[in-house]
Amino acid sequence: MRNLDALMSSVVGTLLPSWRDTIVGNMGGAGFVHLLPHDGHLLQRDLYLCPTSAVGALRRRIVPRLLWQGPGADDLAGADVQRRTAQELARATQTPVDCGHLLVQAMVLHAMLRKCLARGRQYIAYGLLHDLNATCRDVIRTALVPHSRHQAN
Template sequence: MPTLQLAELTQANRPTQLPLLAKLADILATSPAVTHLMVRGSLAHGTADRLSDVDFVVGVDDAQLPAFVEALNDLMSIEAGALLPGWRDTIVADRGGVGTVFLIPDEGRLHQIDLYLVPASRVPHLQATVATAPLLDRRPAPAAPEAVALAERFAVEFLARPRSCTELLIEHLVLAVLLHKRIKRGQRFVAYSEWHRLHTATKDLIKTALAPTSRYWGWYQLREEIAVTPIGRACLGDLDAAISGPAVPLAADVDSAIERMLALVNRTCPEALDGLRDAVAAYRAYLELV
């Protein structure tokens, strides 16, 4: 088991998330594919509060990046107890890797765990541009050019994959957790942004379920494509109800949006919930404790 450099981080802020952070760091560092492990965000800056997420940068051997990312859901579910498969993060800045967000129960509440997986060859550049607190540095040998190209191509293709109804369902659930944090902190501008993202995820879910071969981008031609069936008209009614709400939500608005989305999923693509019904039920129970 590698030795993690936790002492400096502990002295900097003594966060309540430290036991969970240490557990996750041990899980990630056990893999020989992991070359670097760093903490970023509020935990790295010493400004974390009890609502702060655990934000890791994980350097992965270039040649092993595809296999490690593809196995990550199993690793986080089995070893870390993640409630749901990871959400492909569309908010994190592109730094040559891939971002994934997990929700992990700990001490009676859901914690947001952000993992940014970056090829080891990109770590020096990332360290020069992003404030991080190092936990593990295995200093691998320079990657072969073909391995670097493989990792770069994988990251581009991973981010470009079309999202399924299940992935869009998970996106709603993750965004709701983020929104509850923004509301509690009074971060109105960020809440506005993430509220719009949630509405966009609802639109994307409707289009993925009912117009998967759509030739139109974004919000264009929704009525023309979707409102041709009773189910489609009901879905557009849900979307209209969503966008007619407040620009900056209250907690009750977020909860209503999730219930509306789950009803929409049951109506249009119930298979998206296959294998996730117990997890969604647990999620609802945790959300009541927020």
């Protein structure tokens, strides 16, 4: 997970760091959204990273396209590896947001909003607009009073 942004930047040319997808449900891993420049537009790429132990359940639930699986994937990970994976996933979800992350979130939500409107999904777009407004509010709060006890995380 720590190398995901560098990998995506070098392989597919993302412009911004990934946005930790807070919309996707917990399926044993972590979701990320990248914006990719293509033909004058920004395309959205959703990635979900999970430990090998969660791949089977993930495949049964959503039928994902597997992009990469590490060596020894058929072997069950030991308790130590599972513990470290759980700690890394917990750390990723507890990382405090800063203005940079919030601005990336705003751009991703804007791209998702445009996509929903183009596809005629007004109700989903309404929810995304609410999320975009809340993100703009959080950018202002974080920029002006970054350590406020009233700061929403």
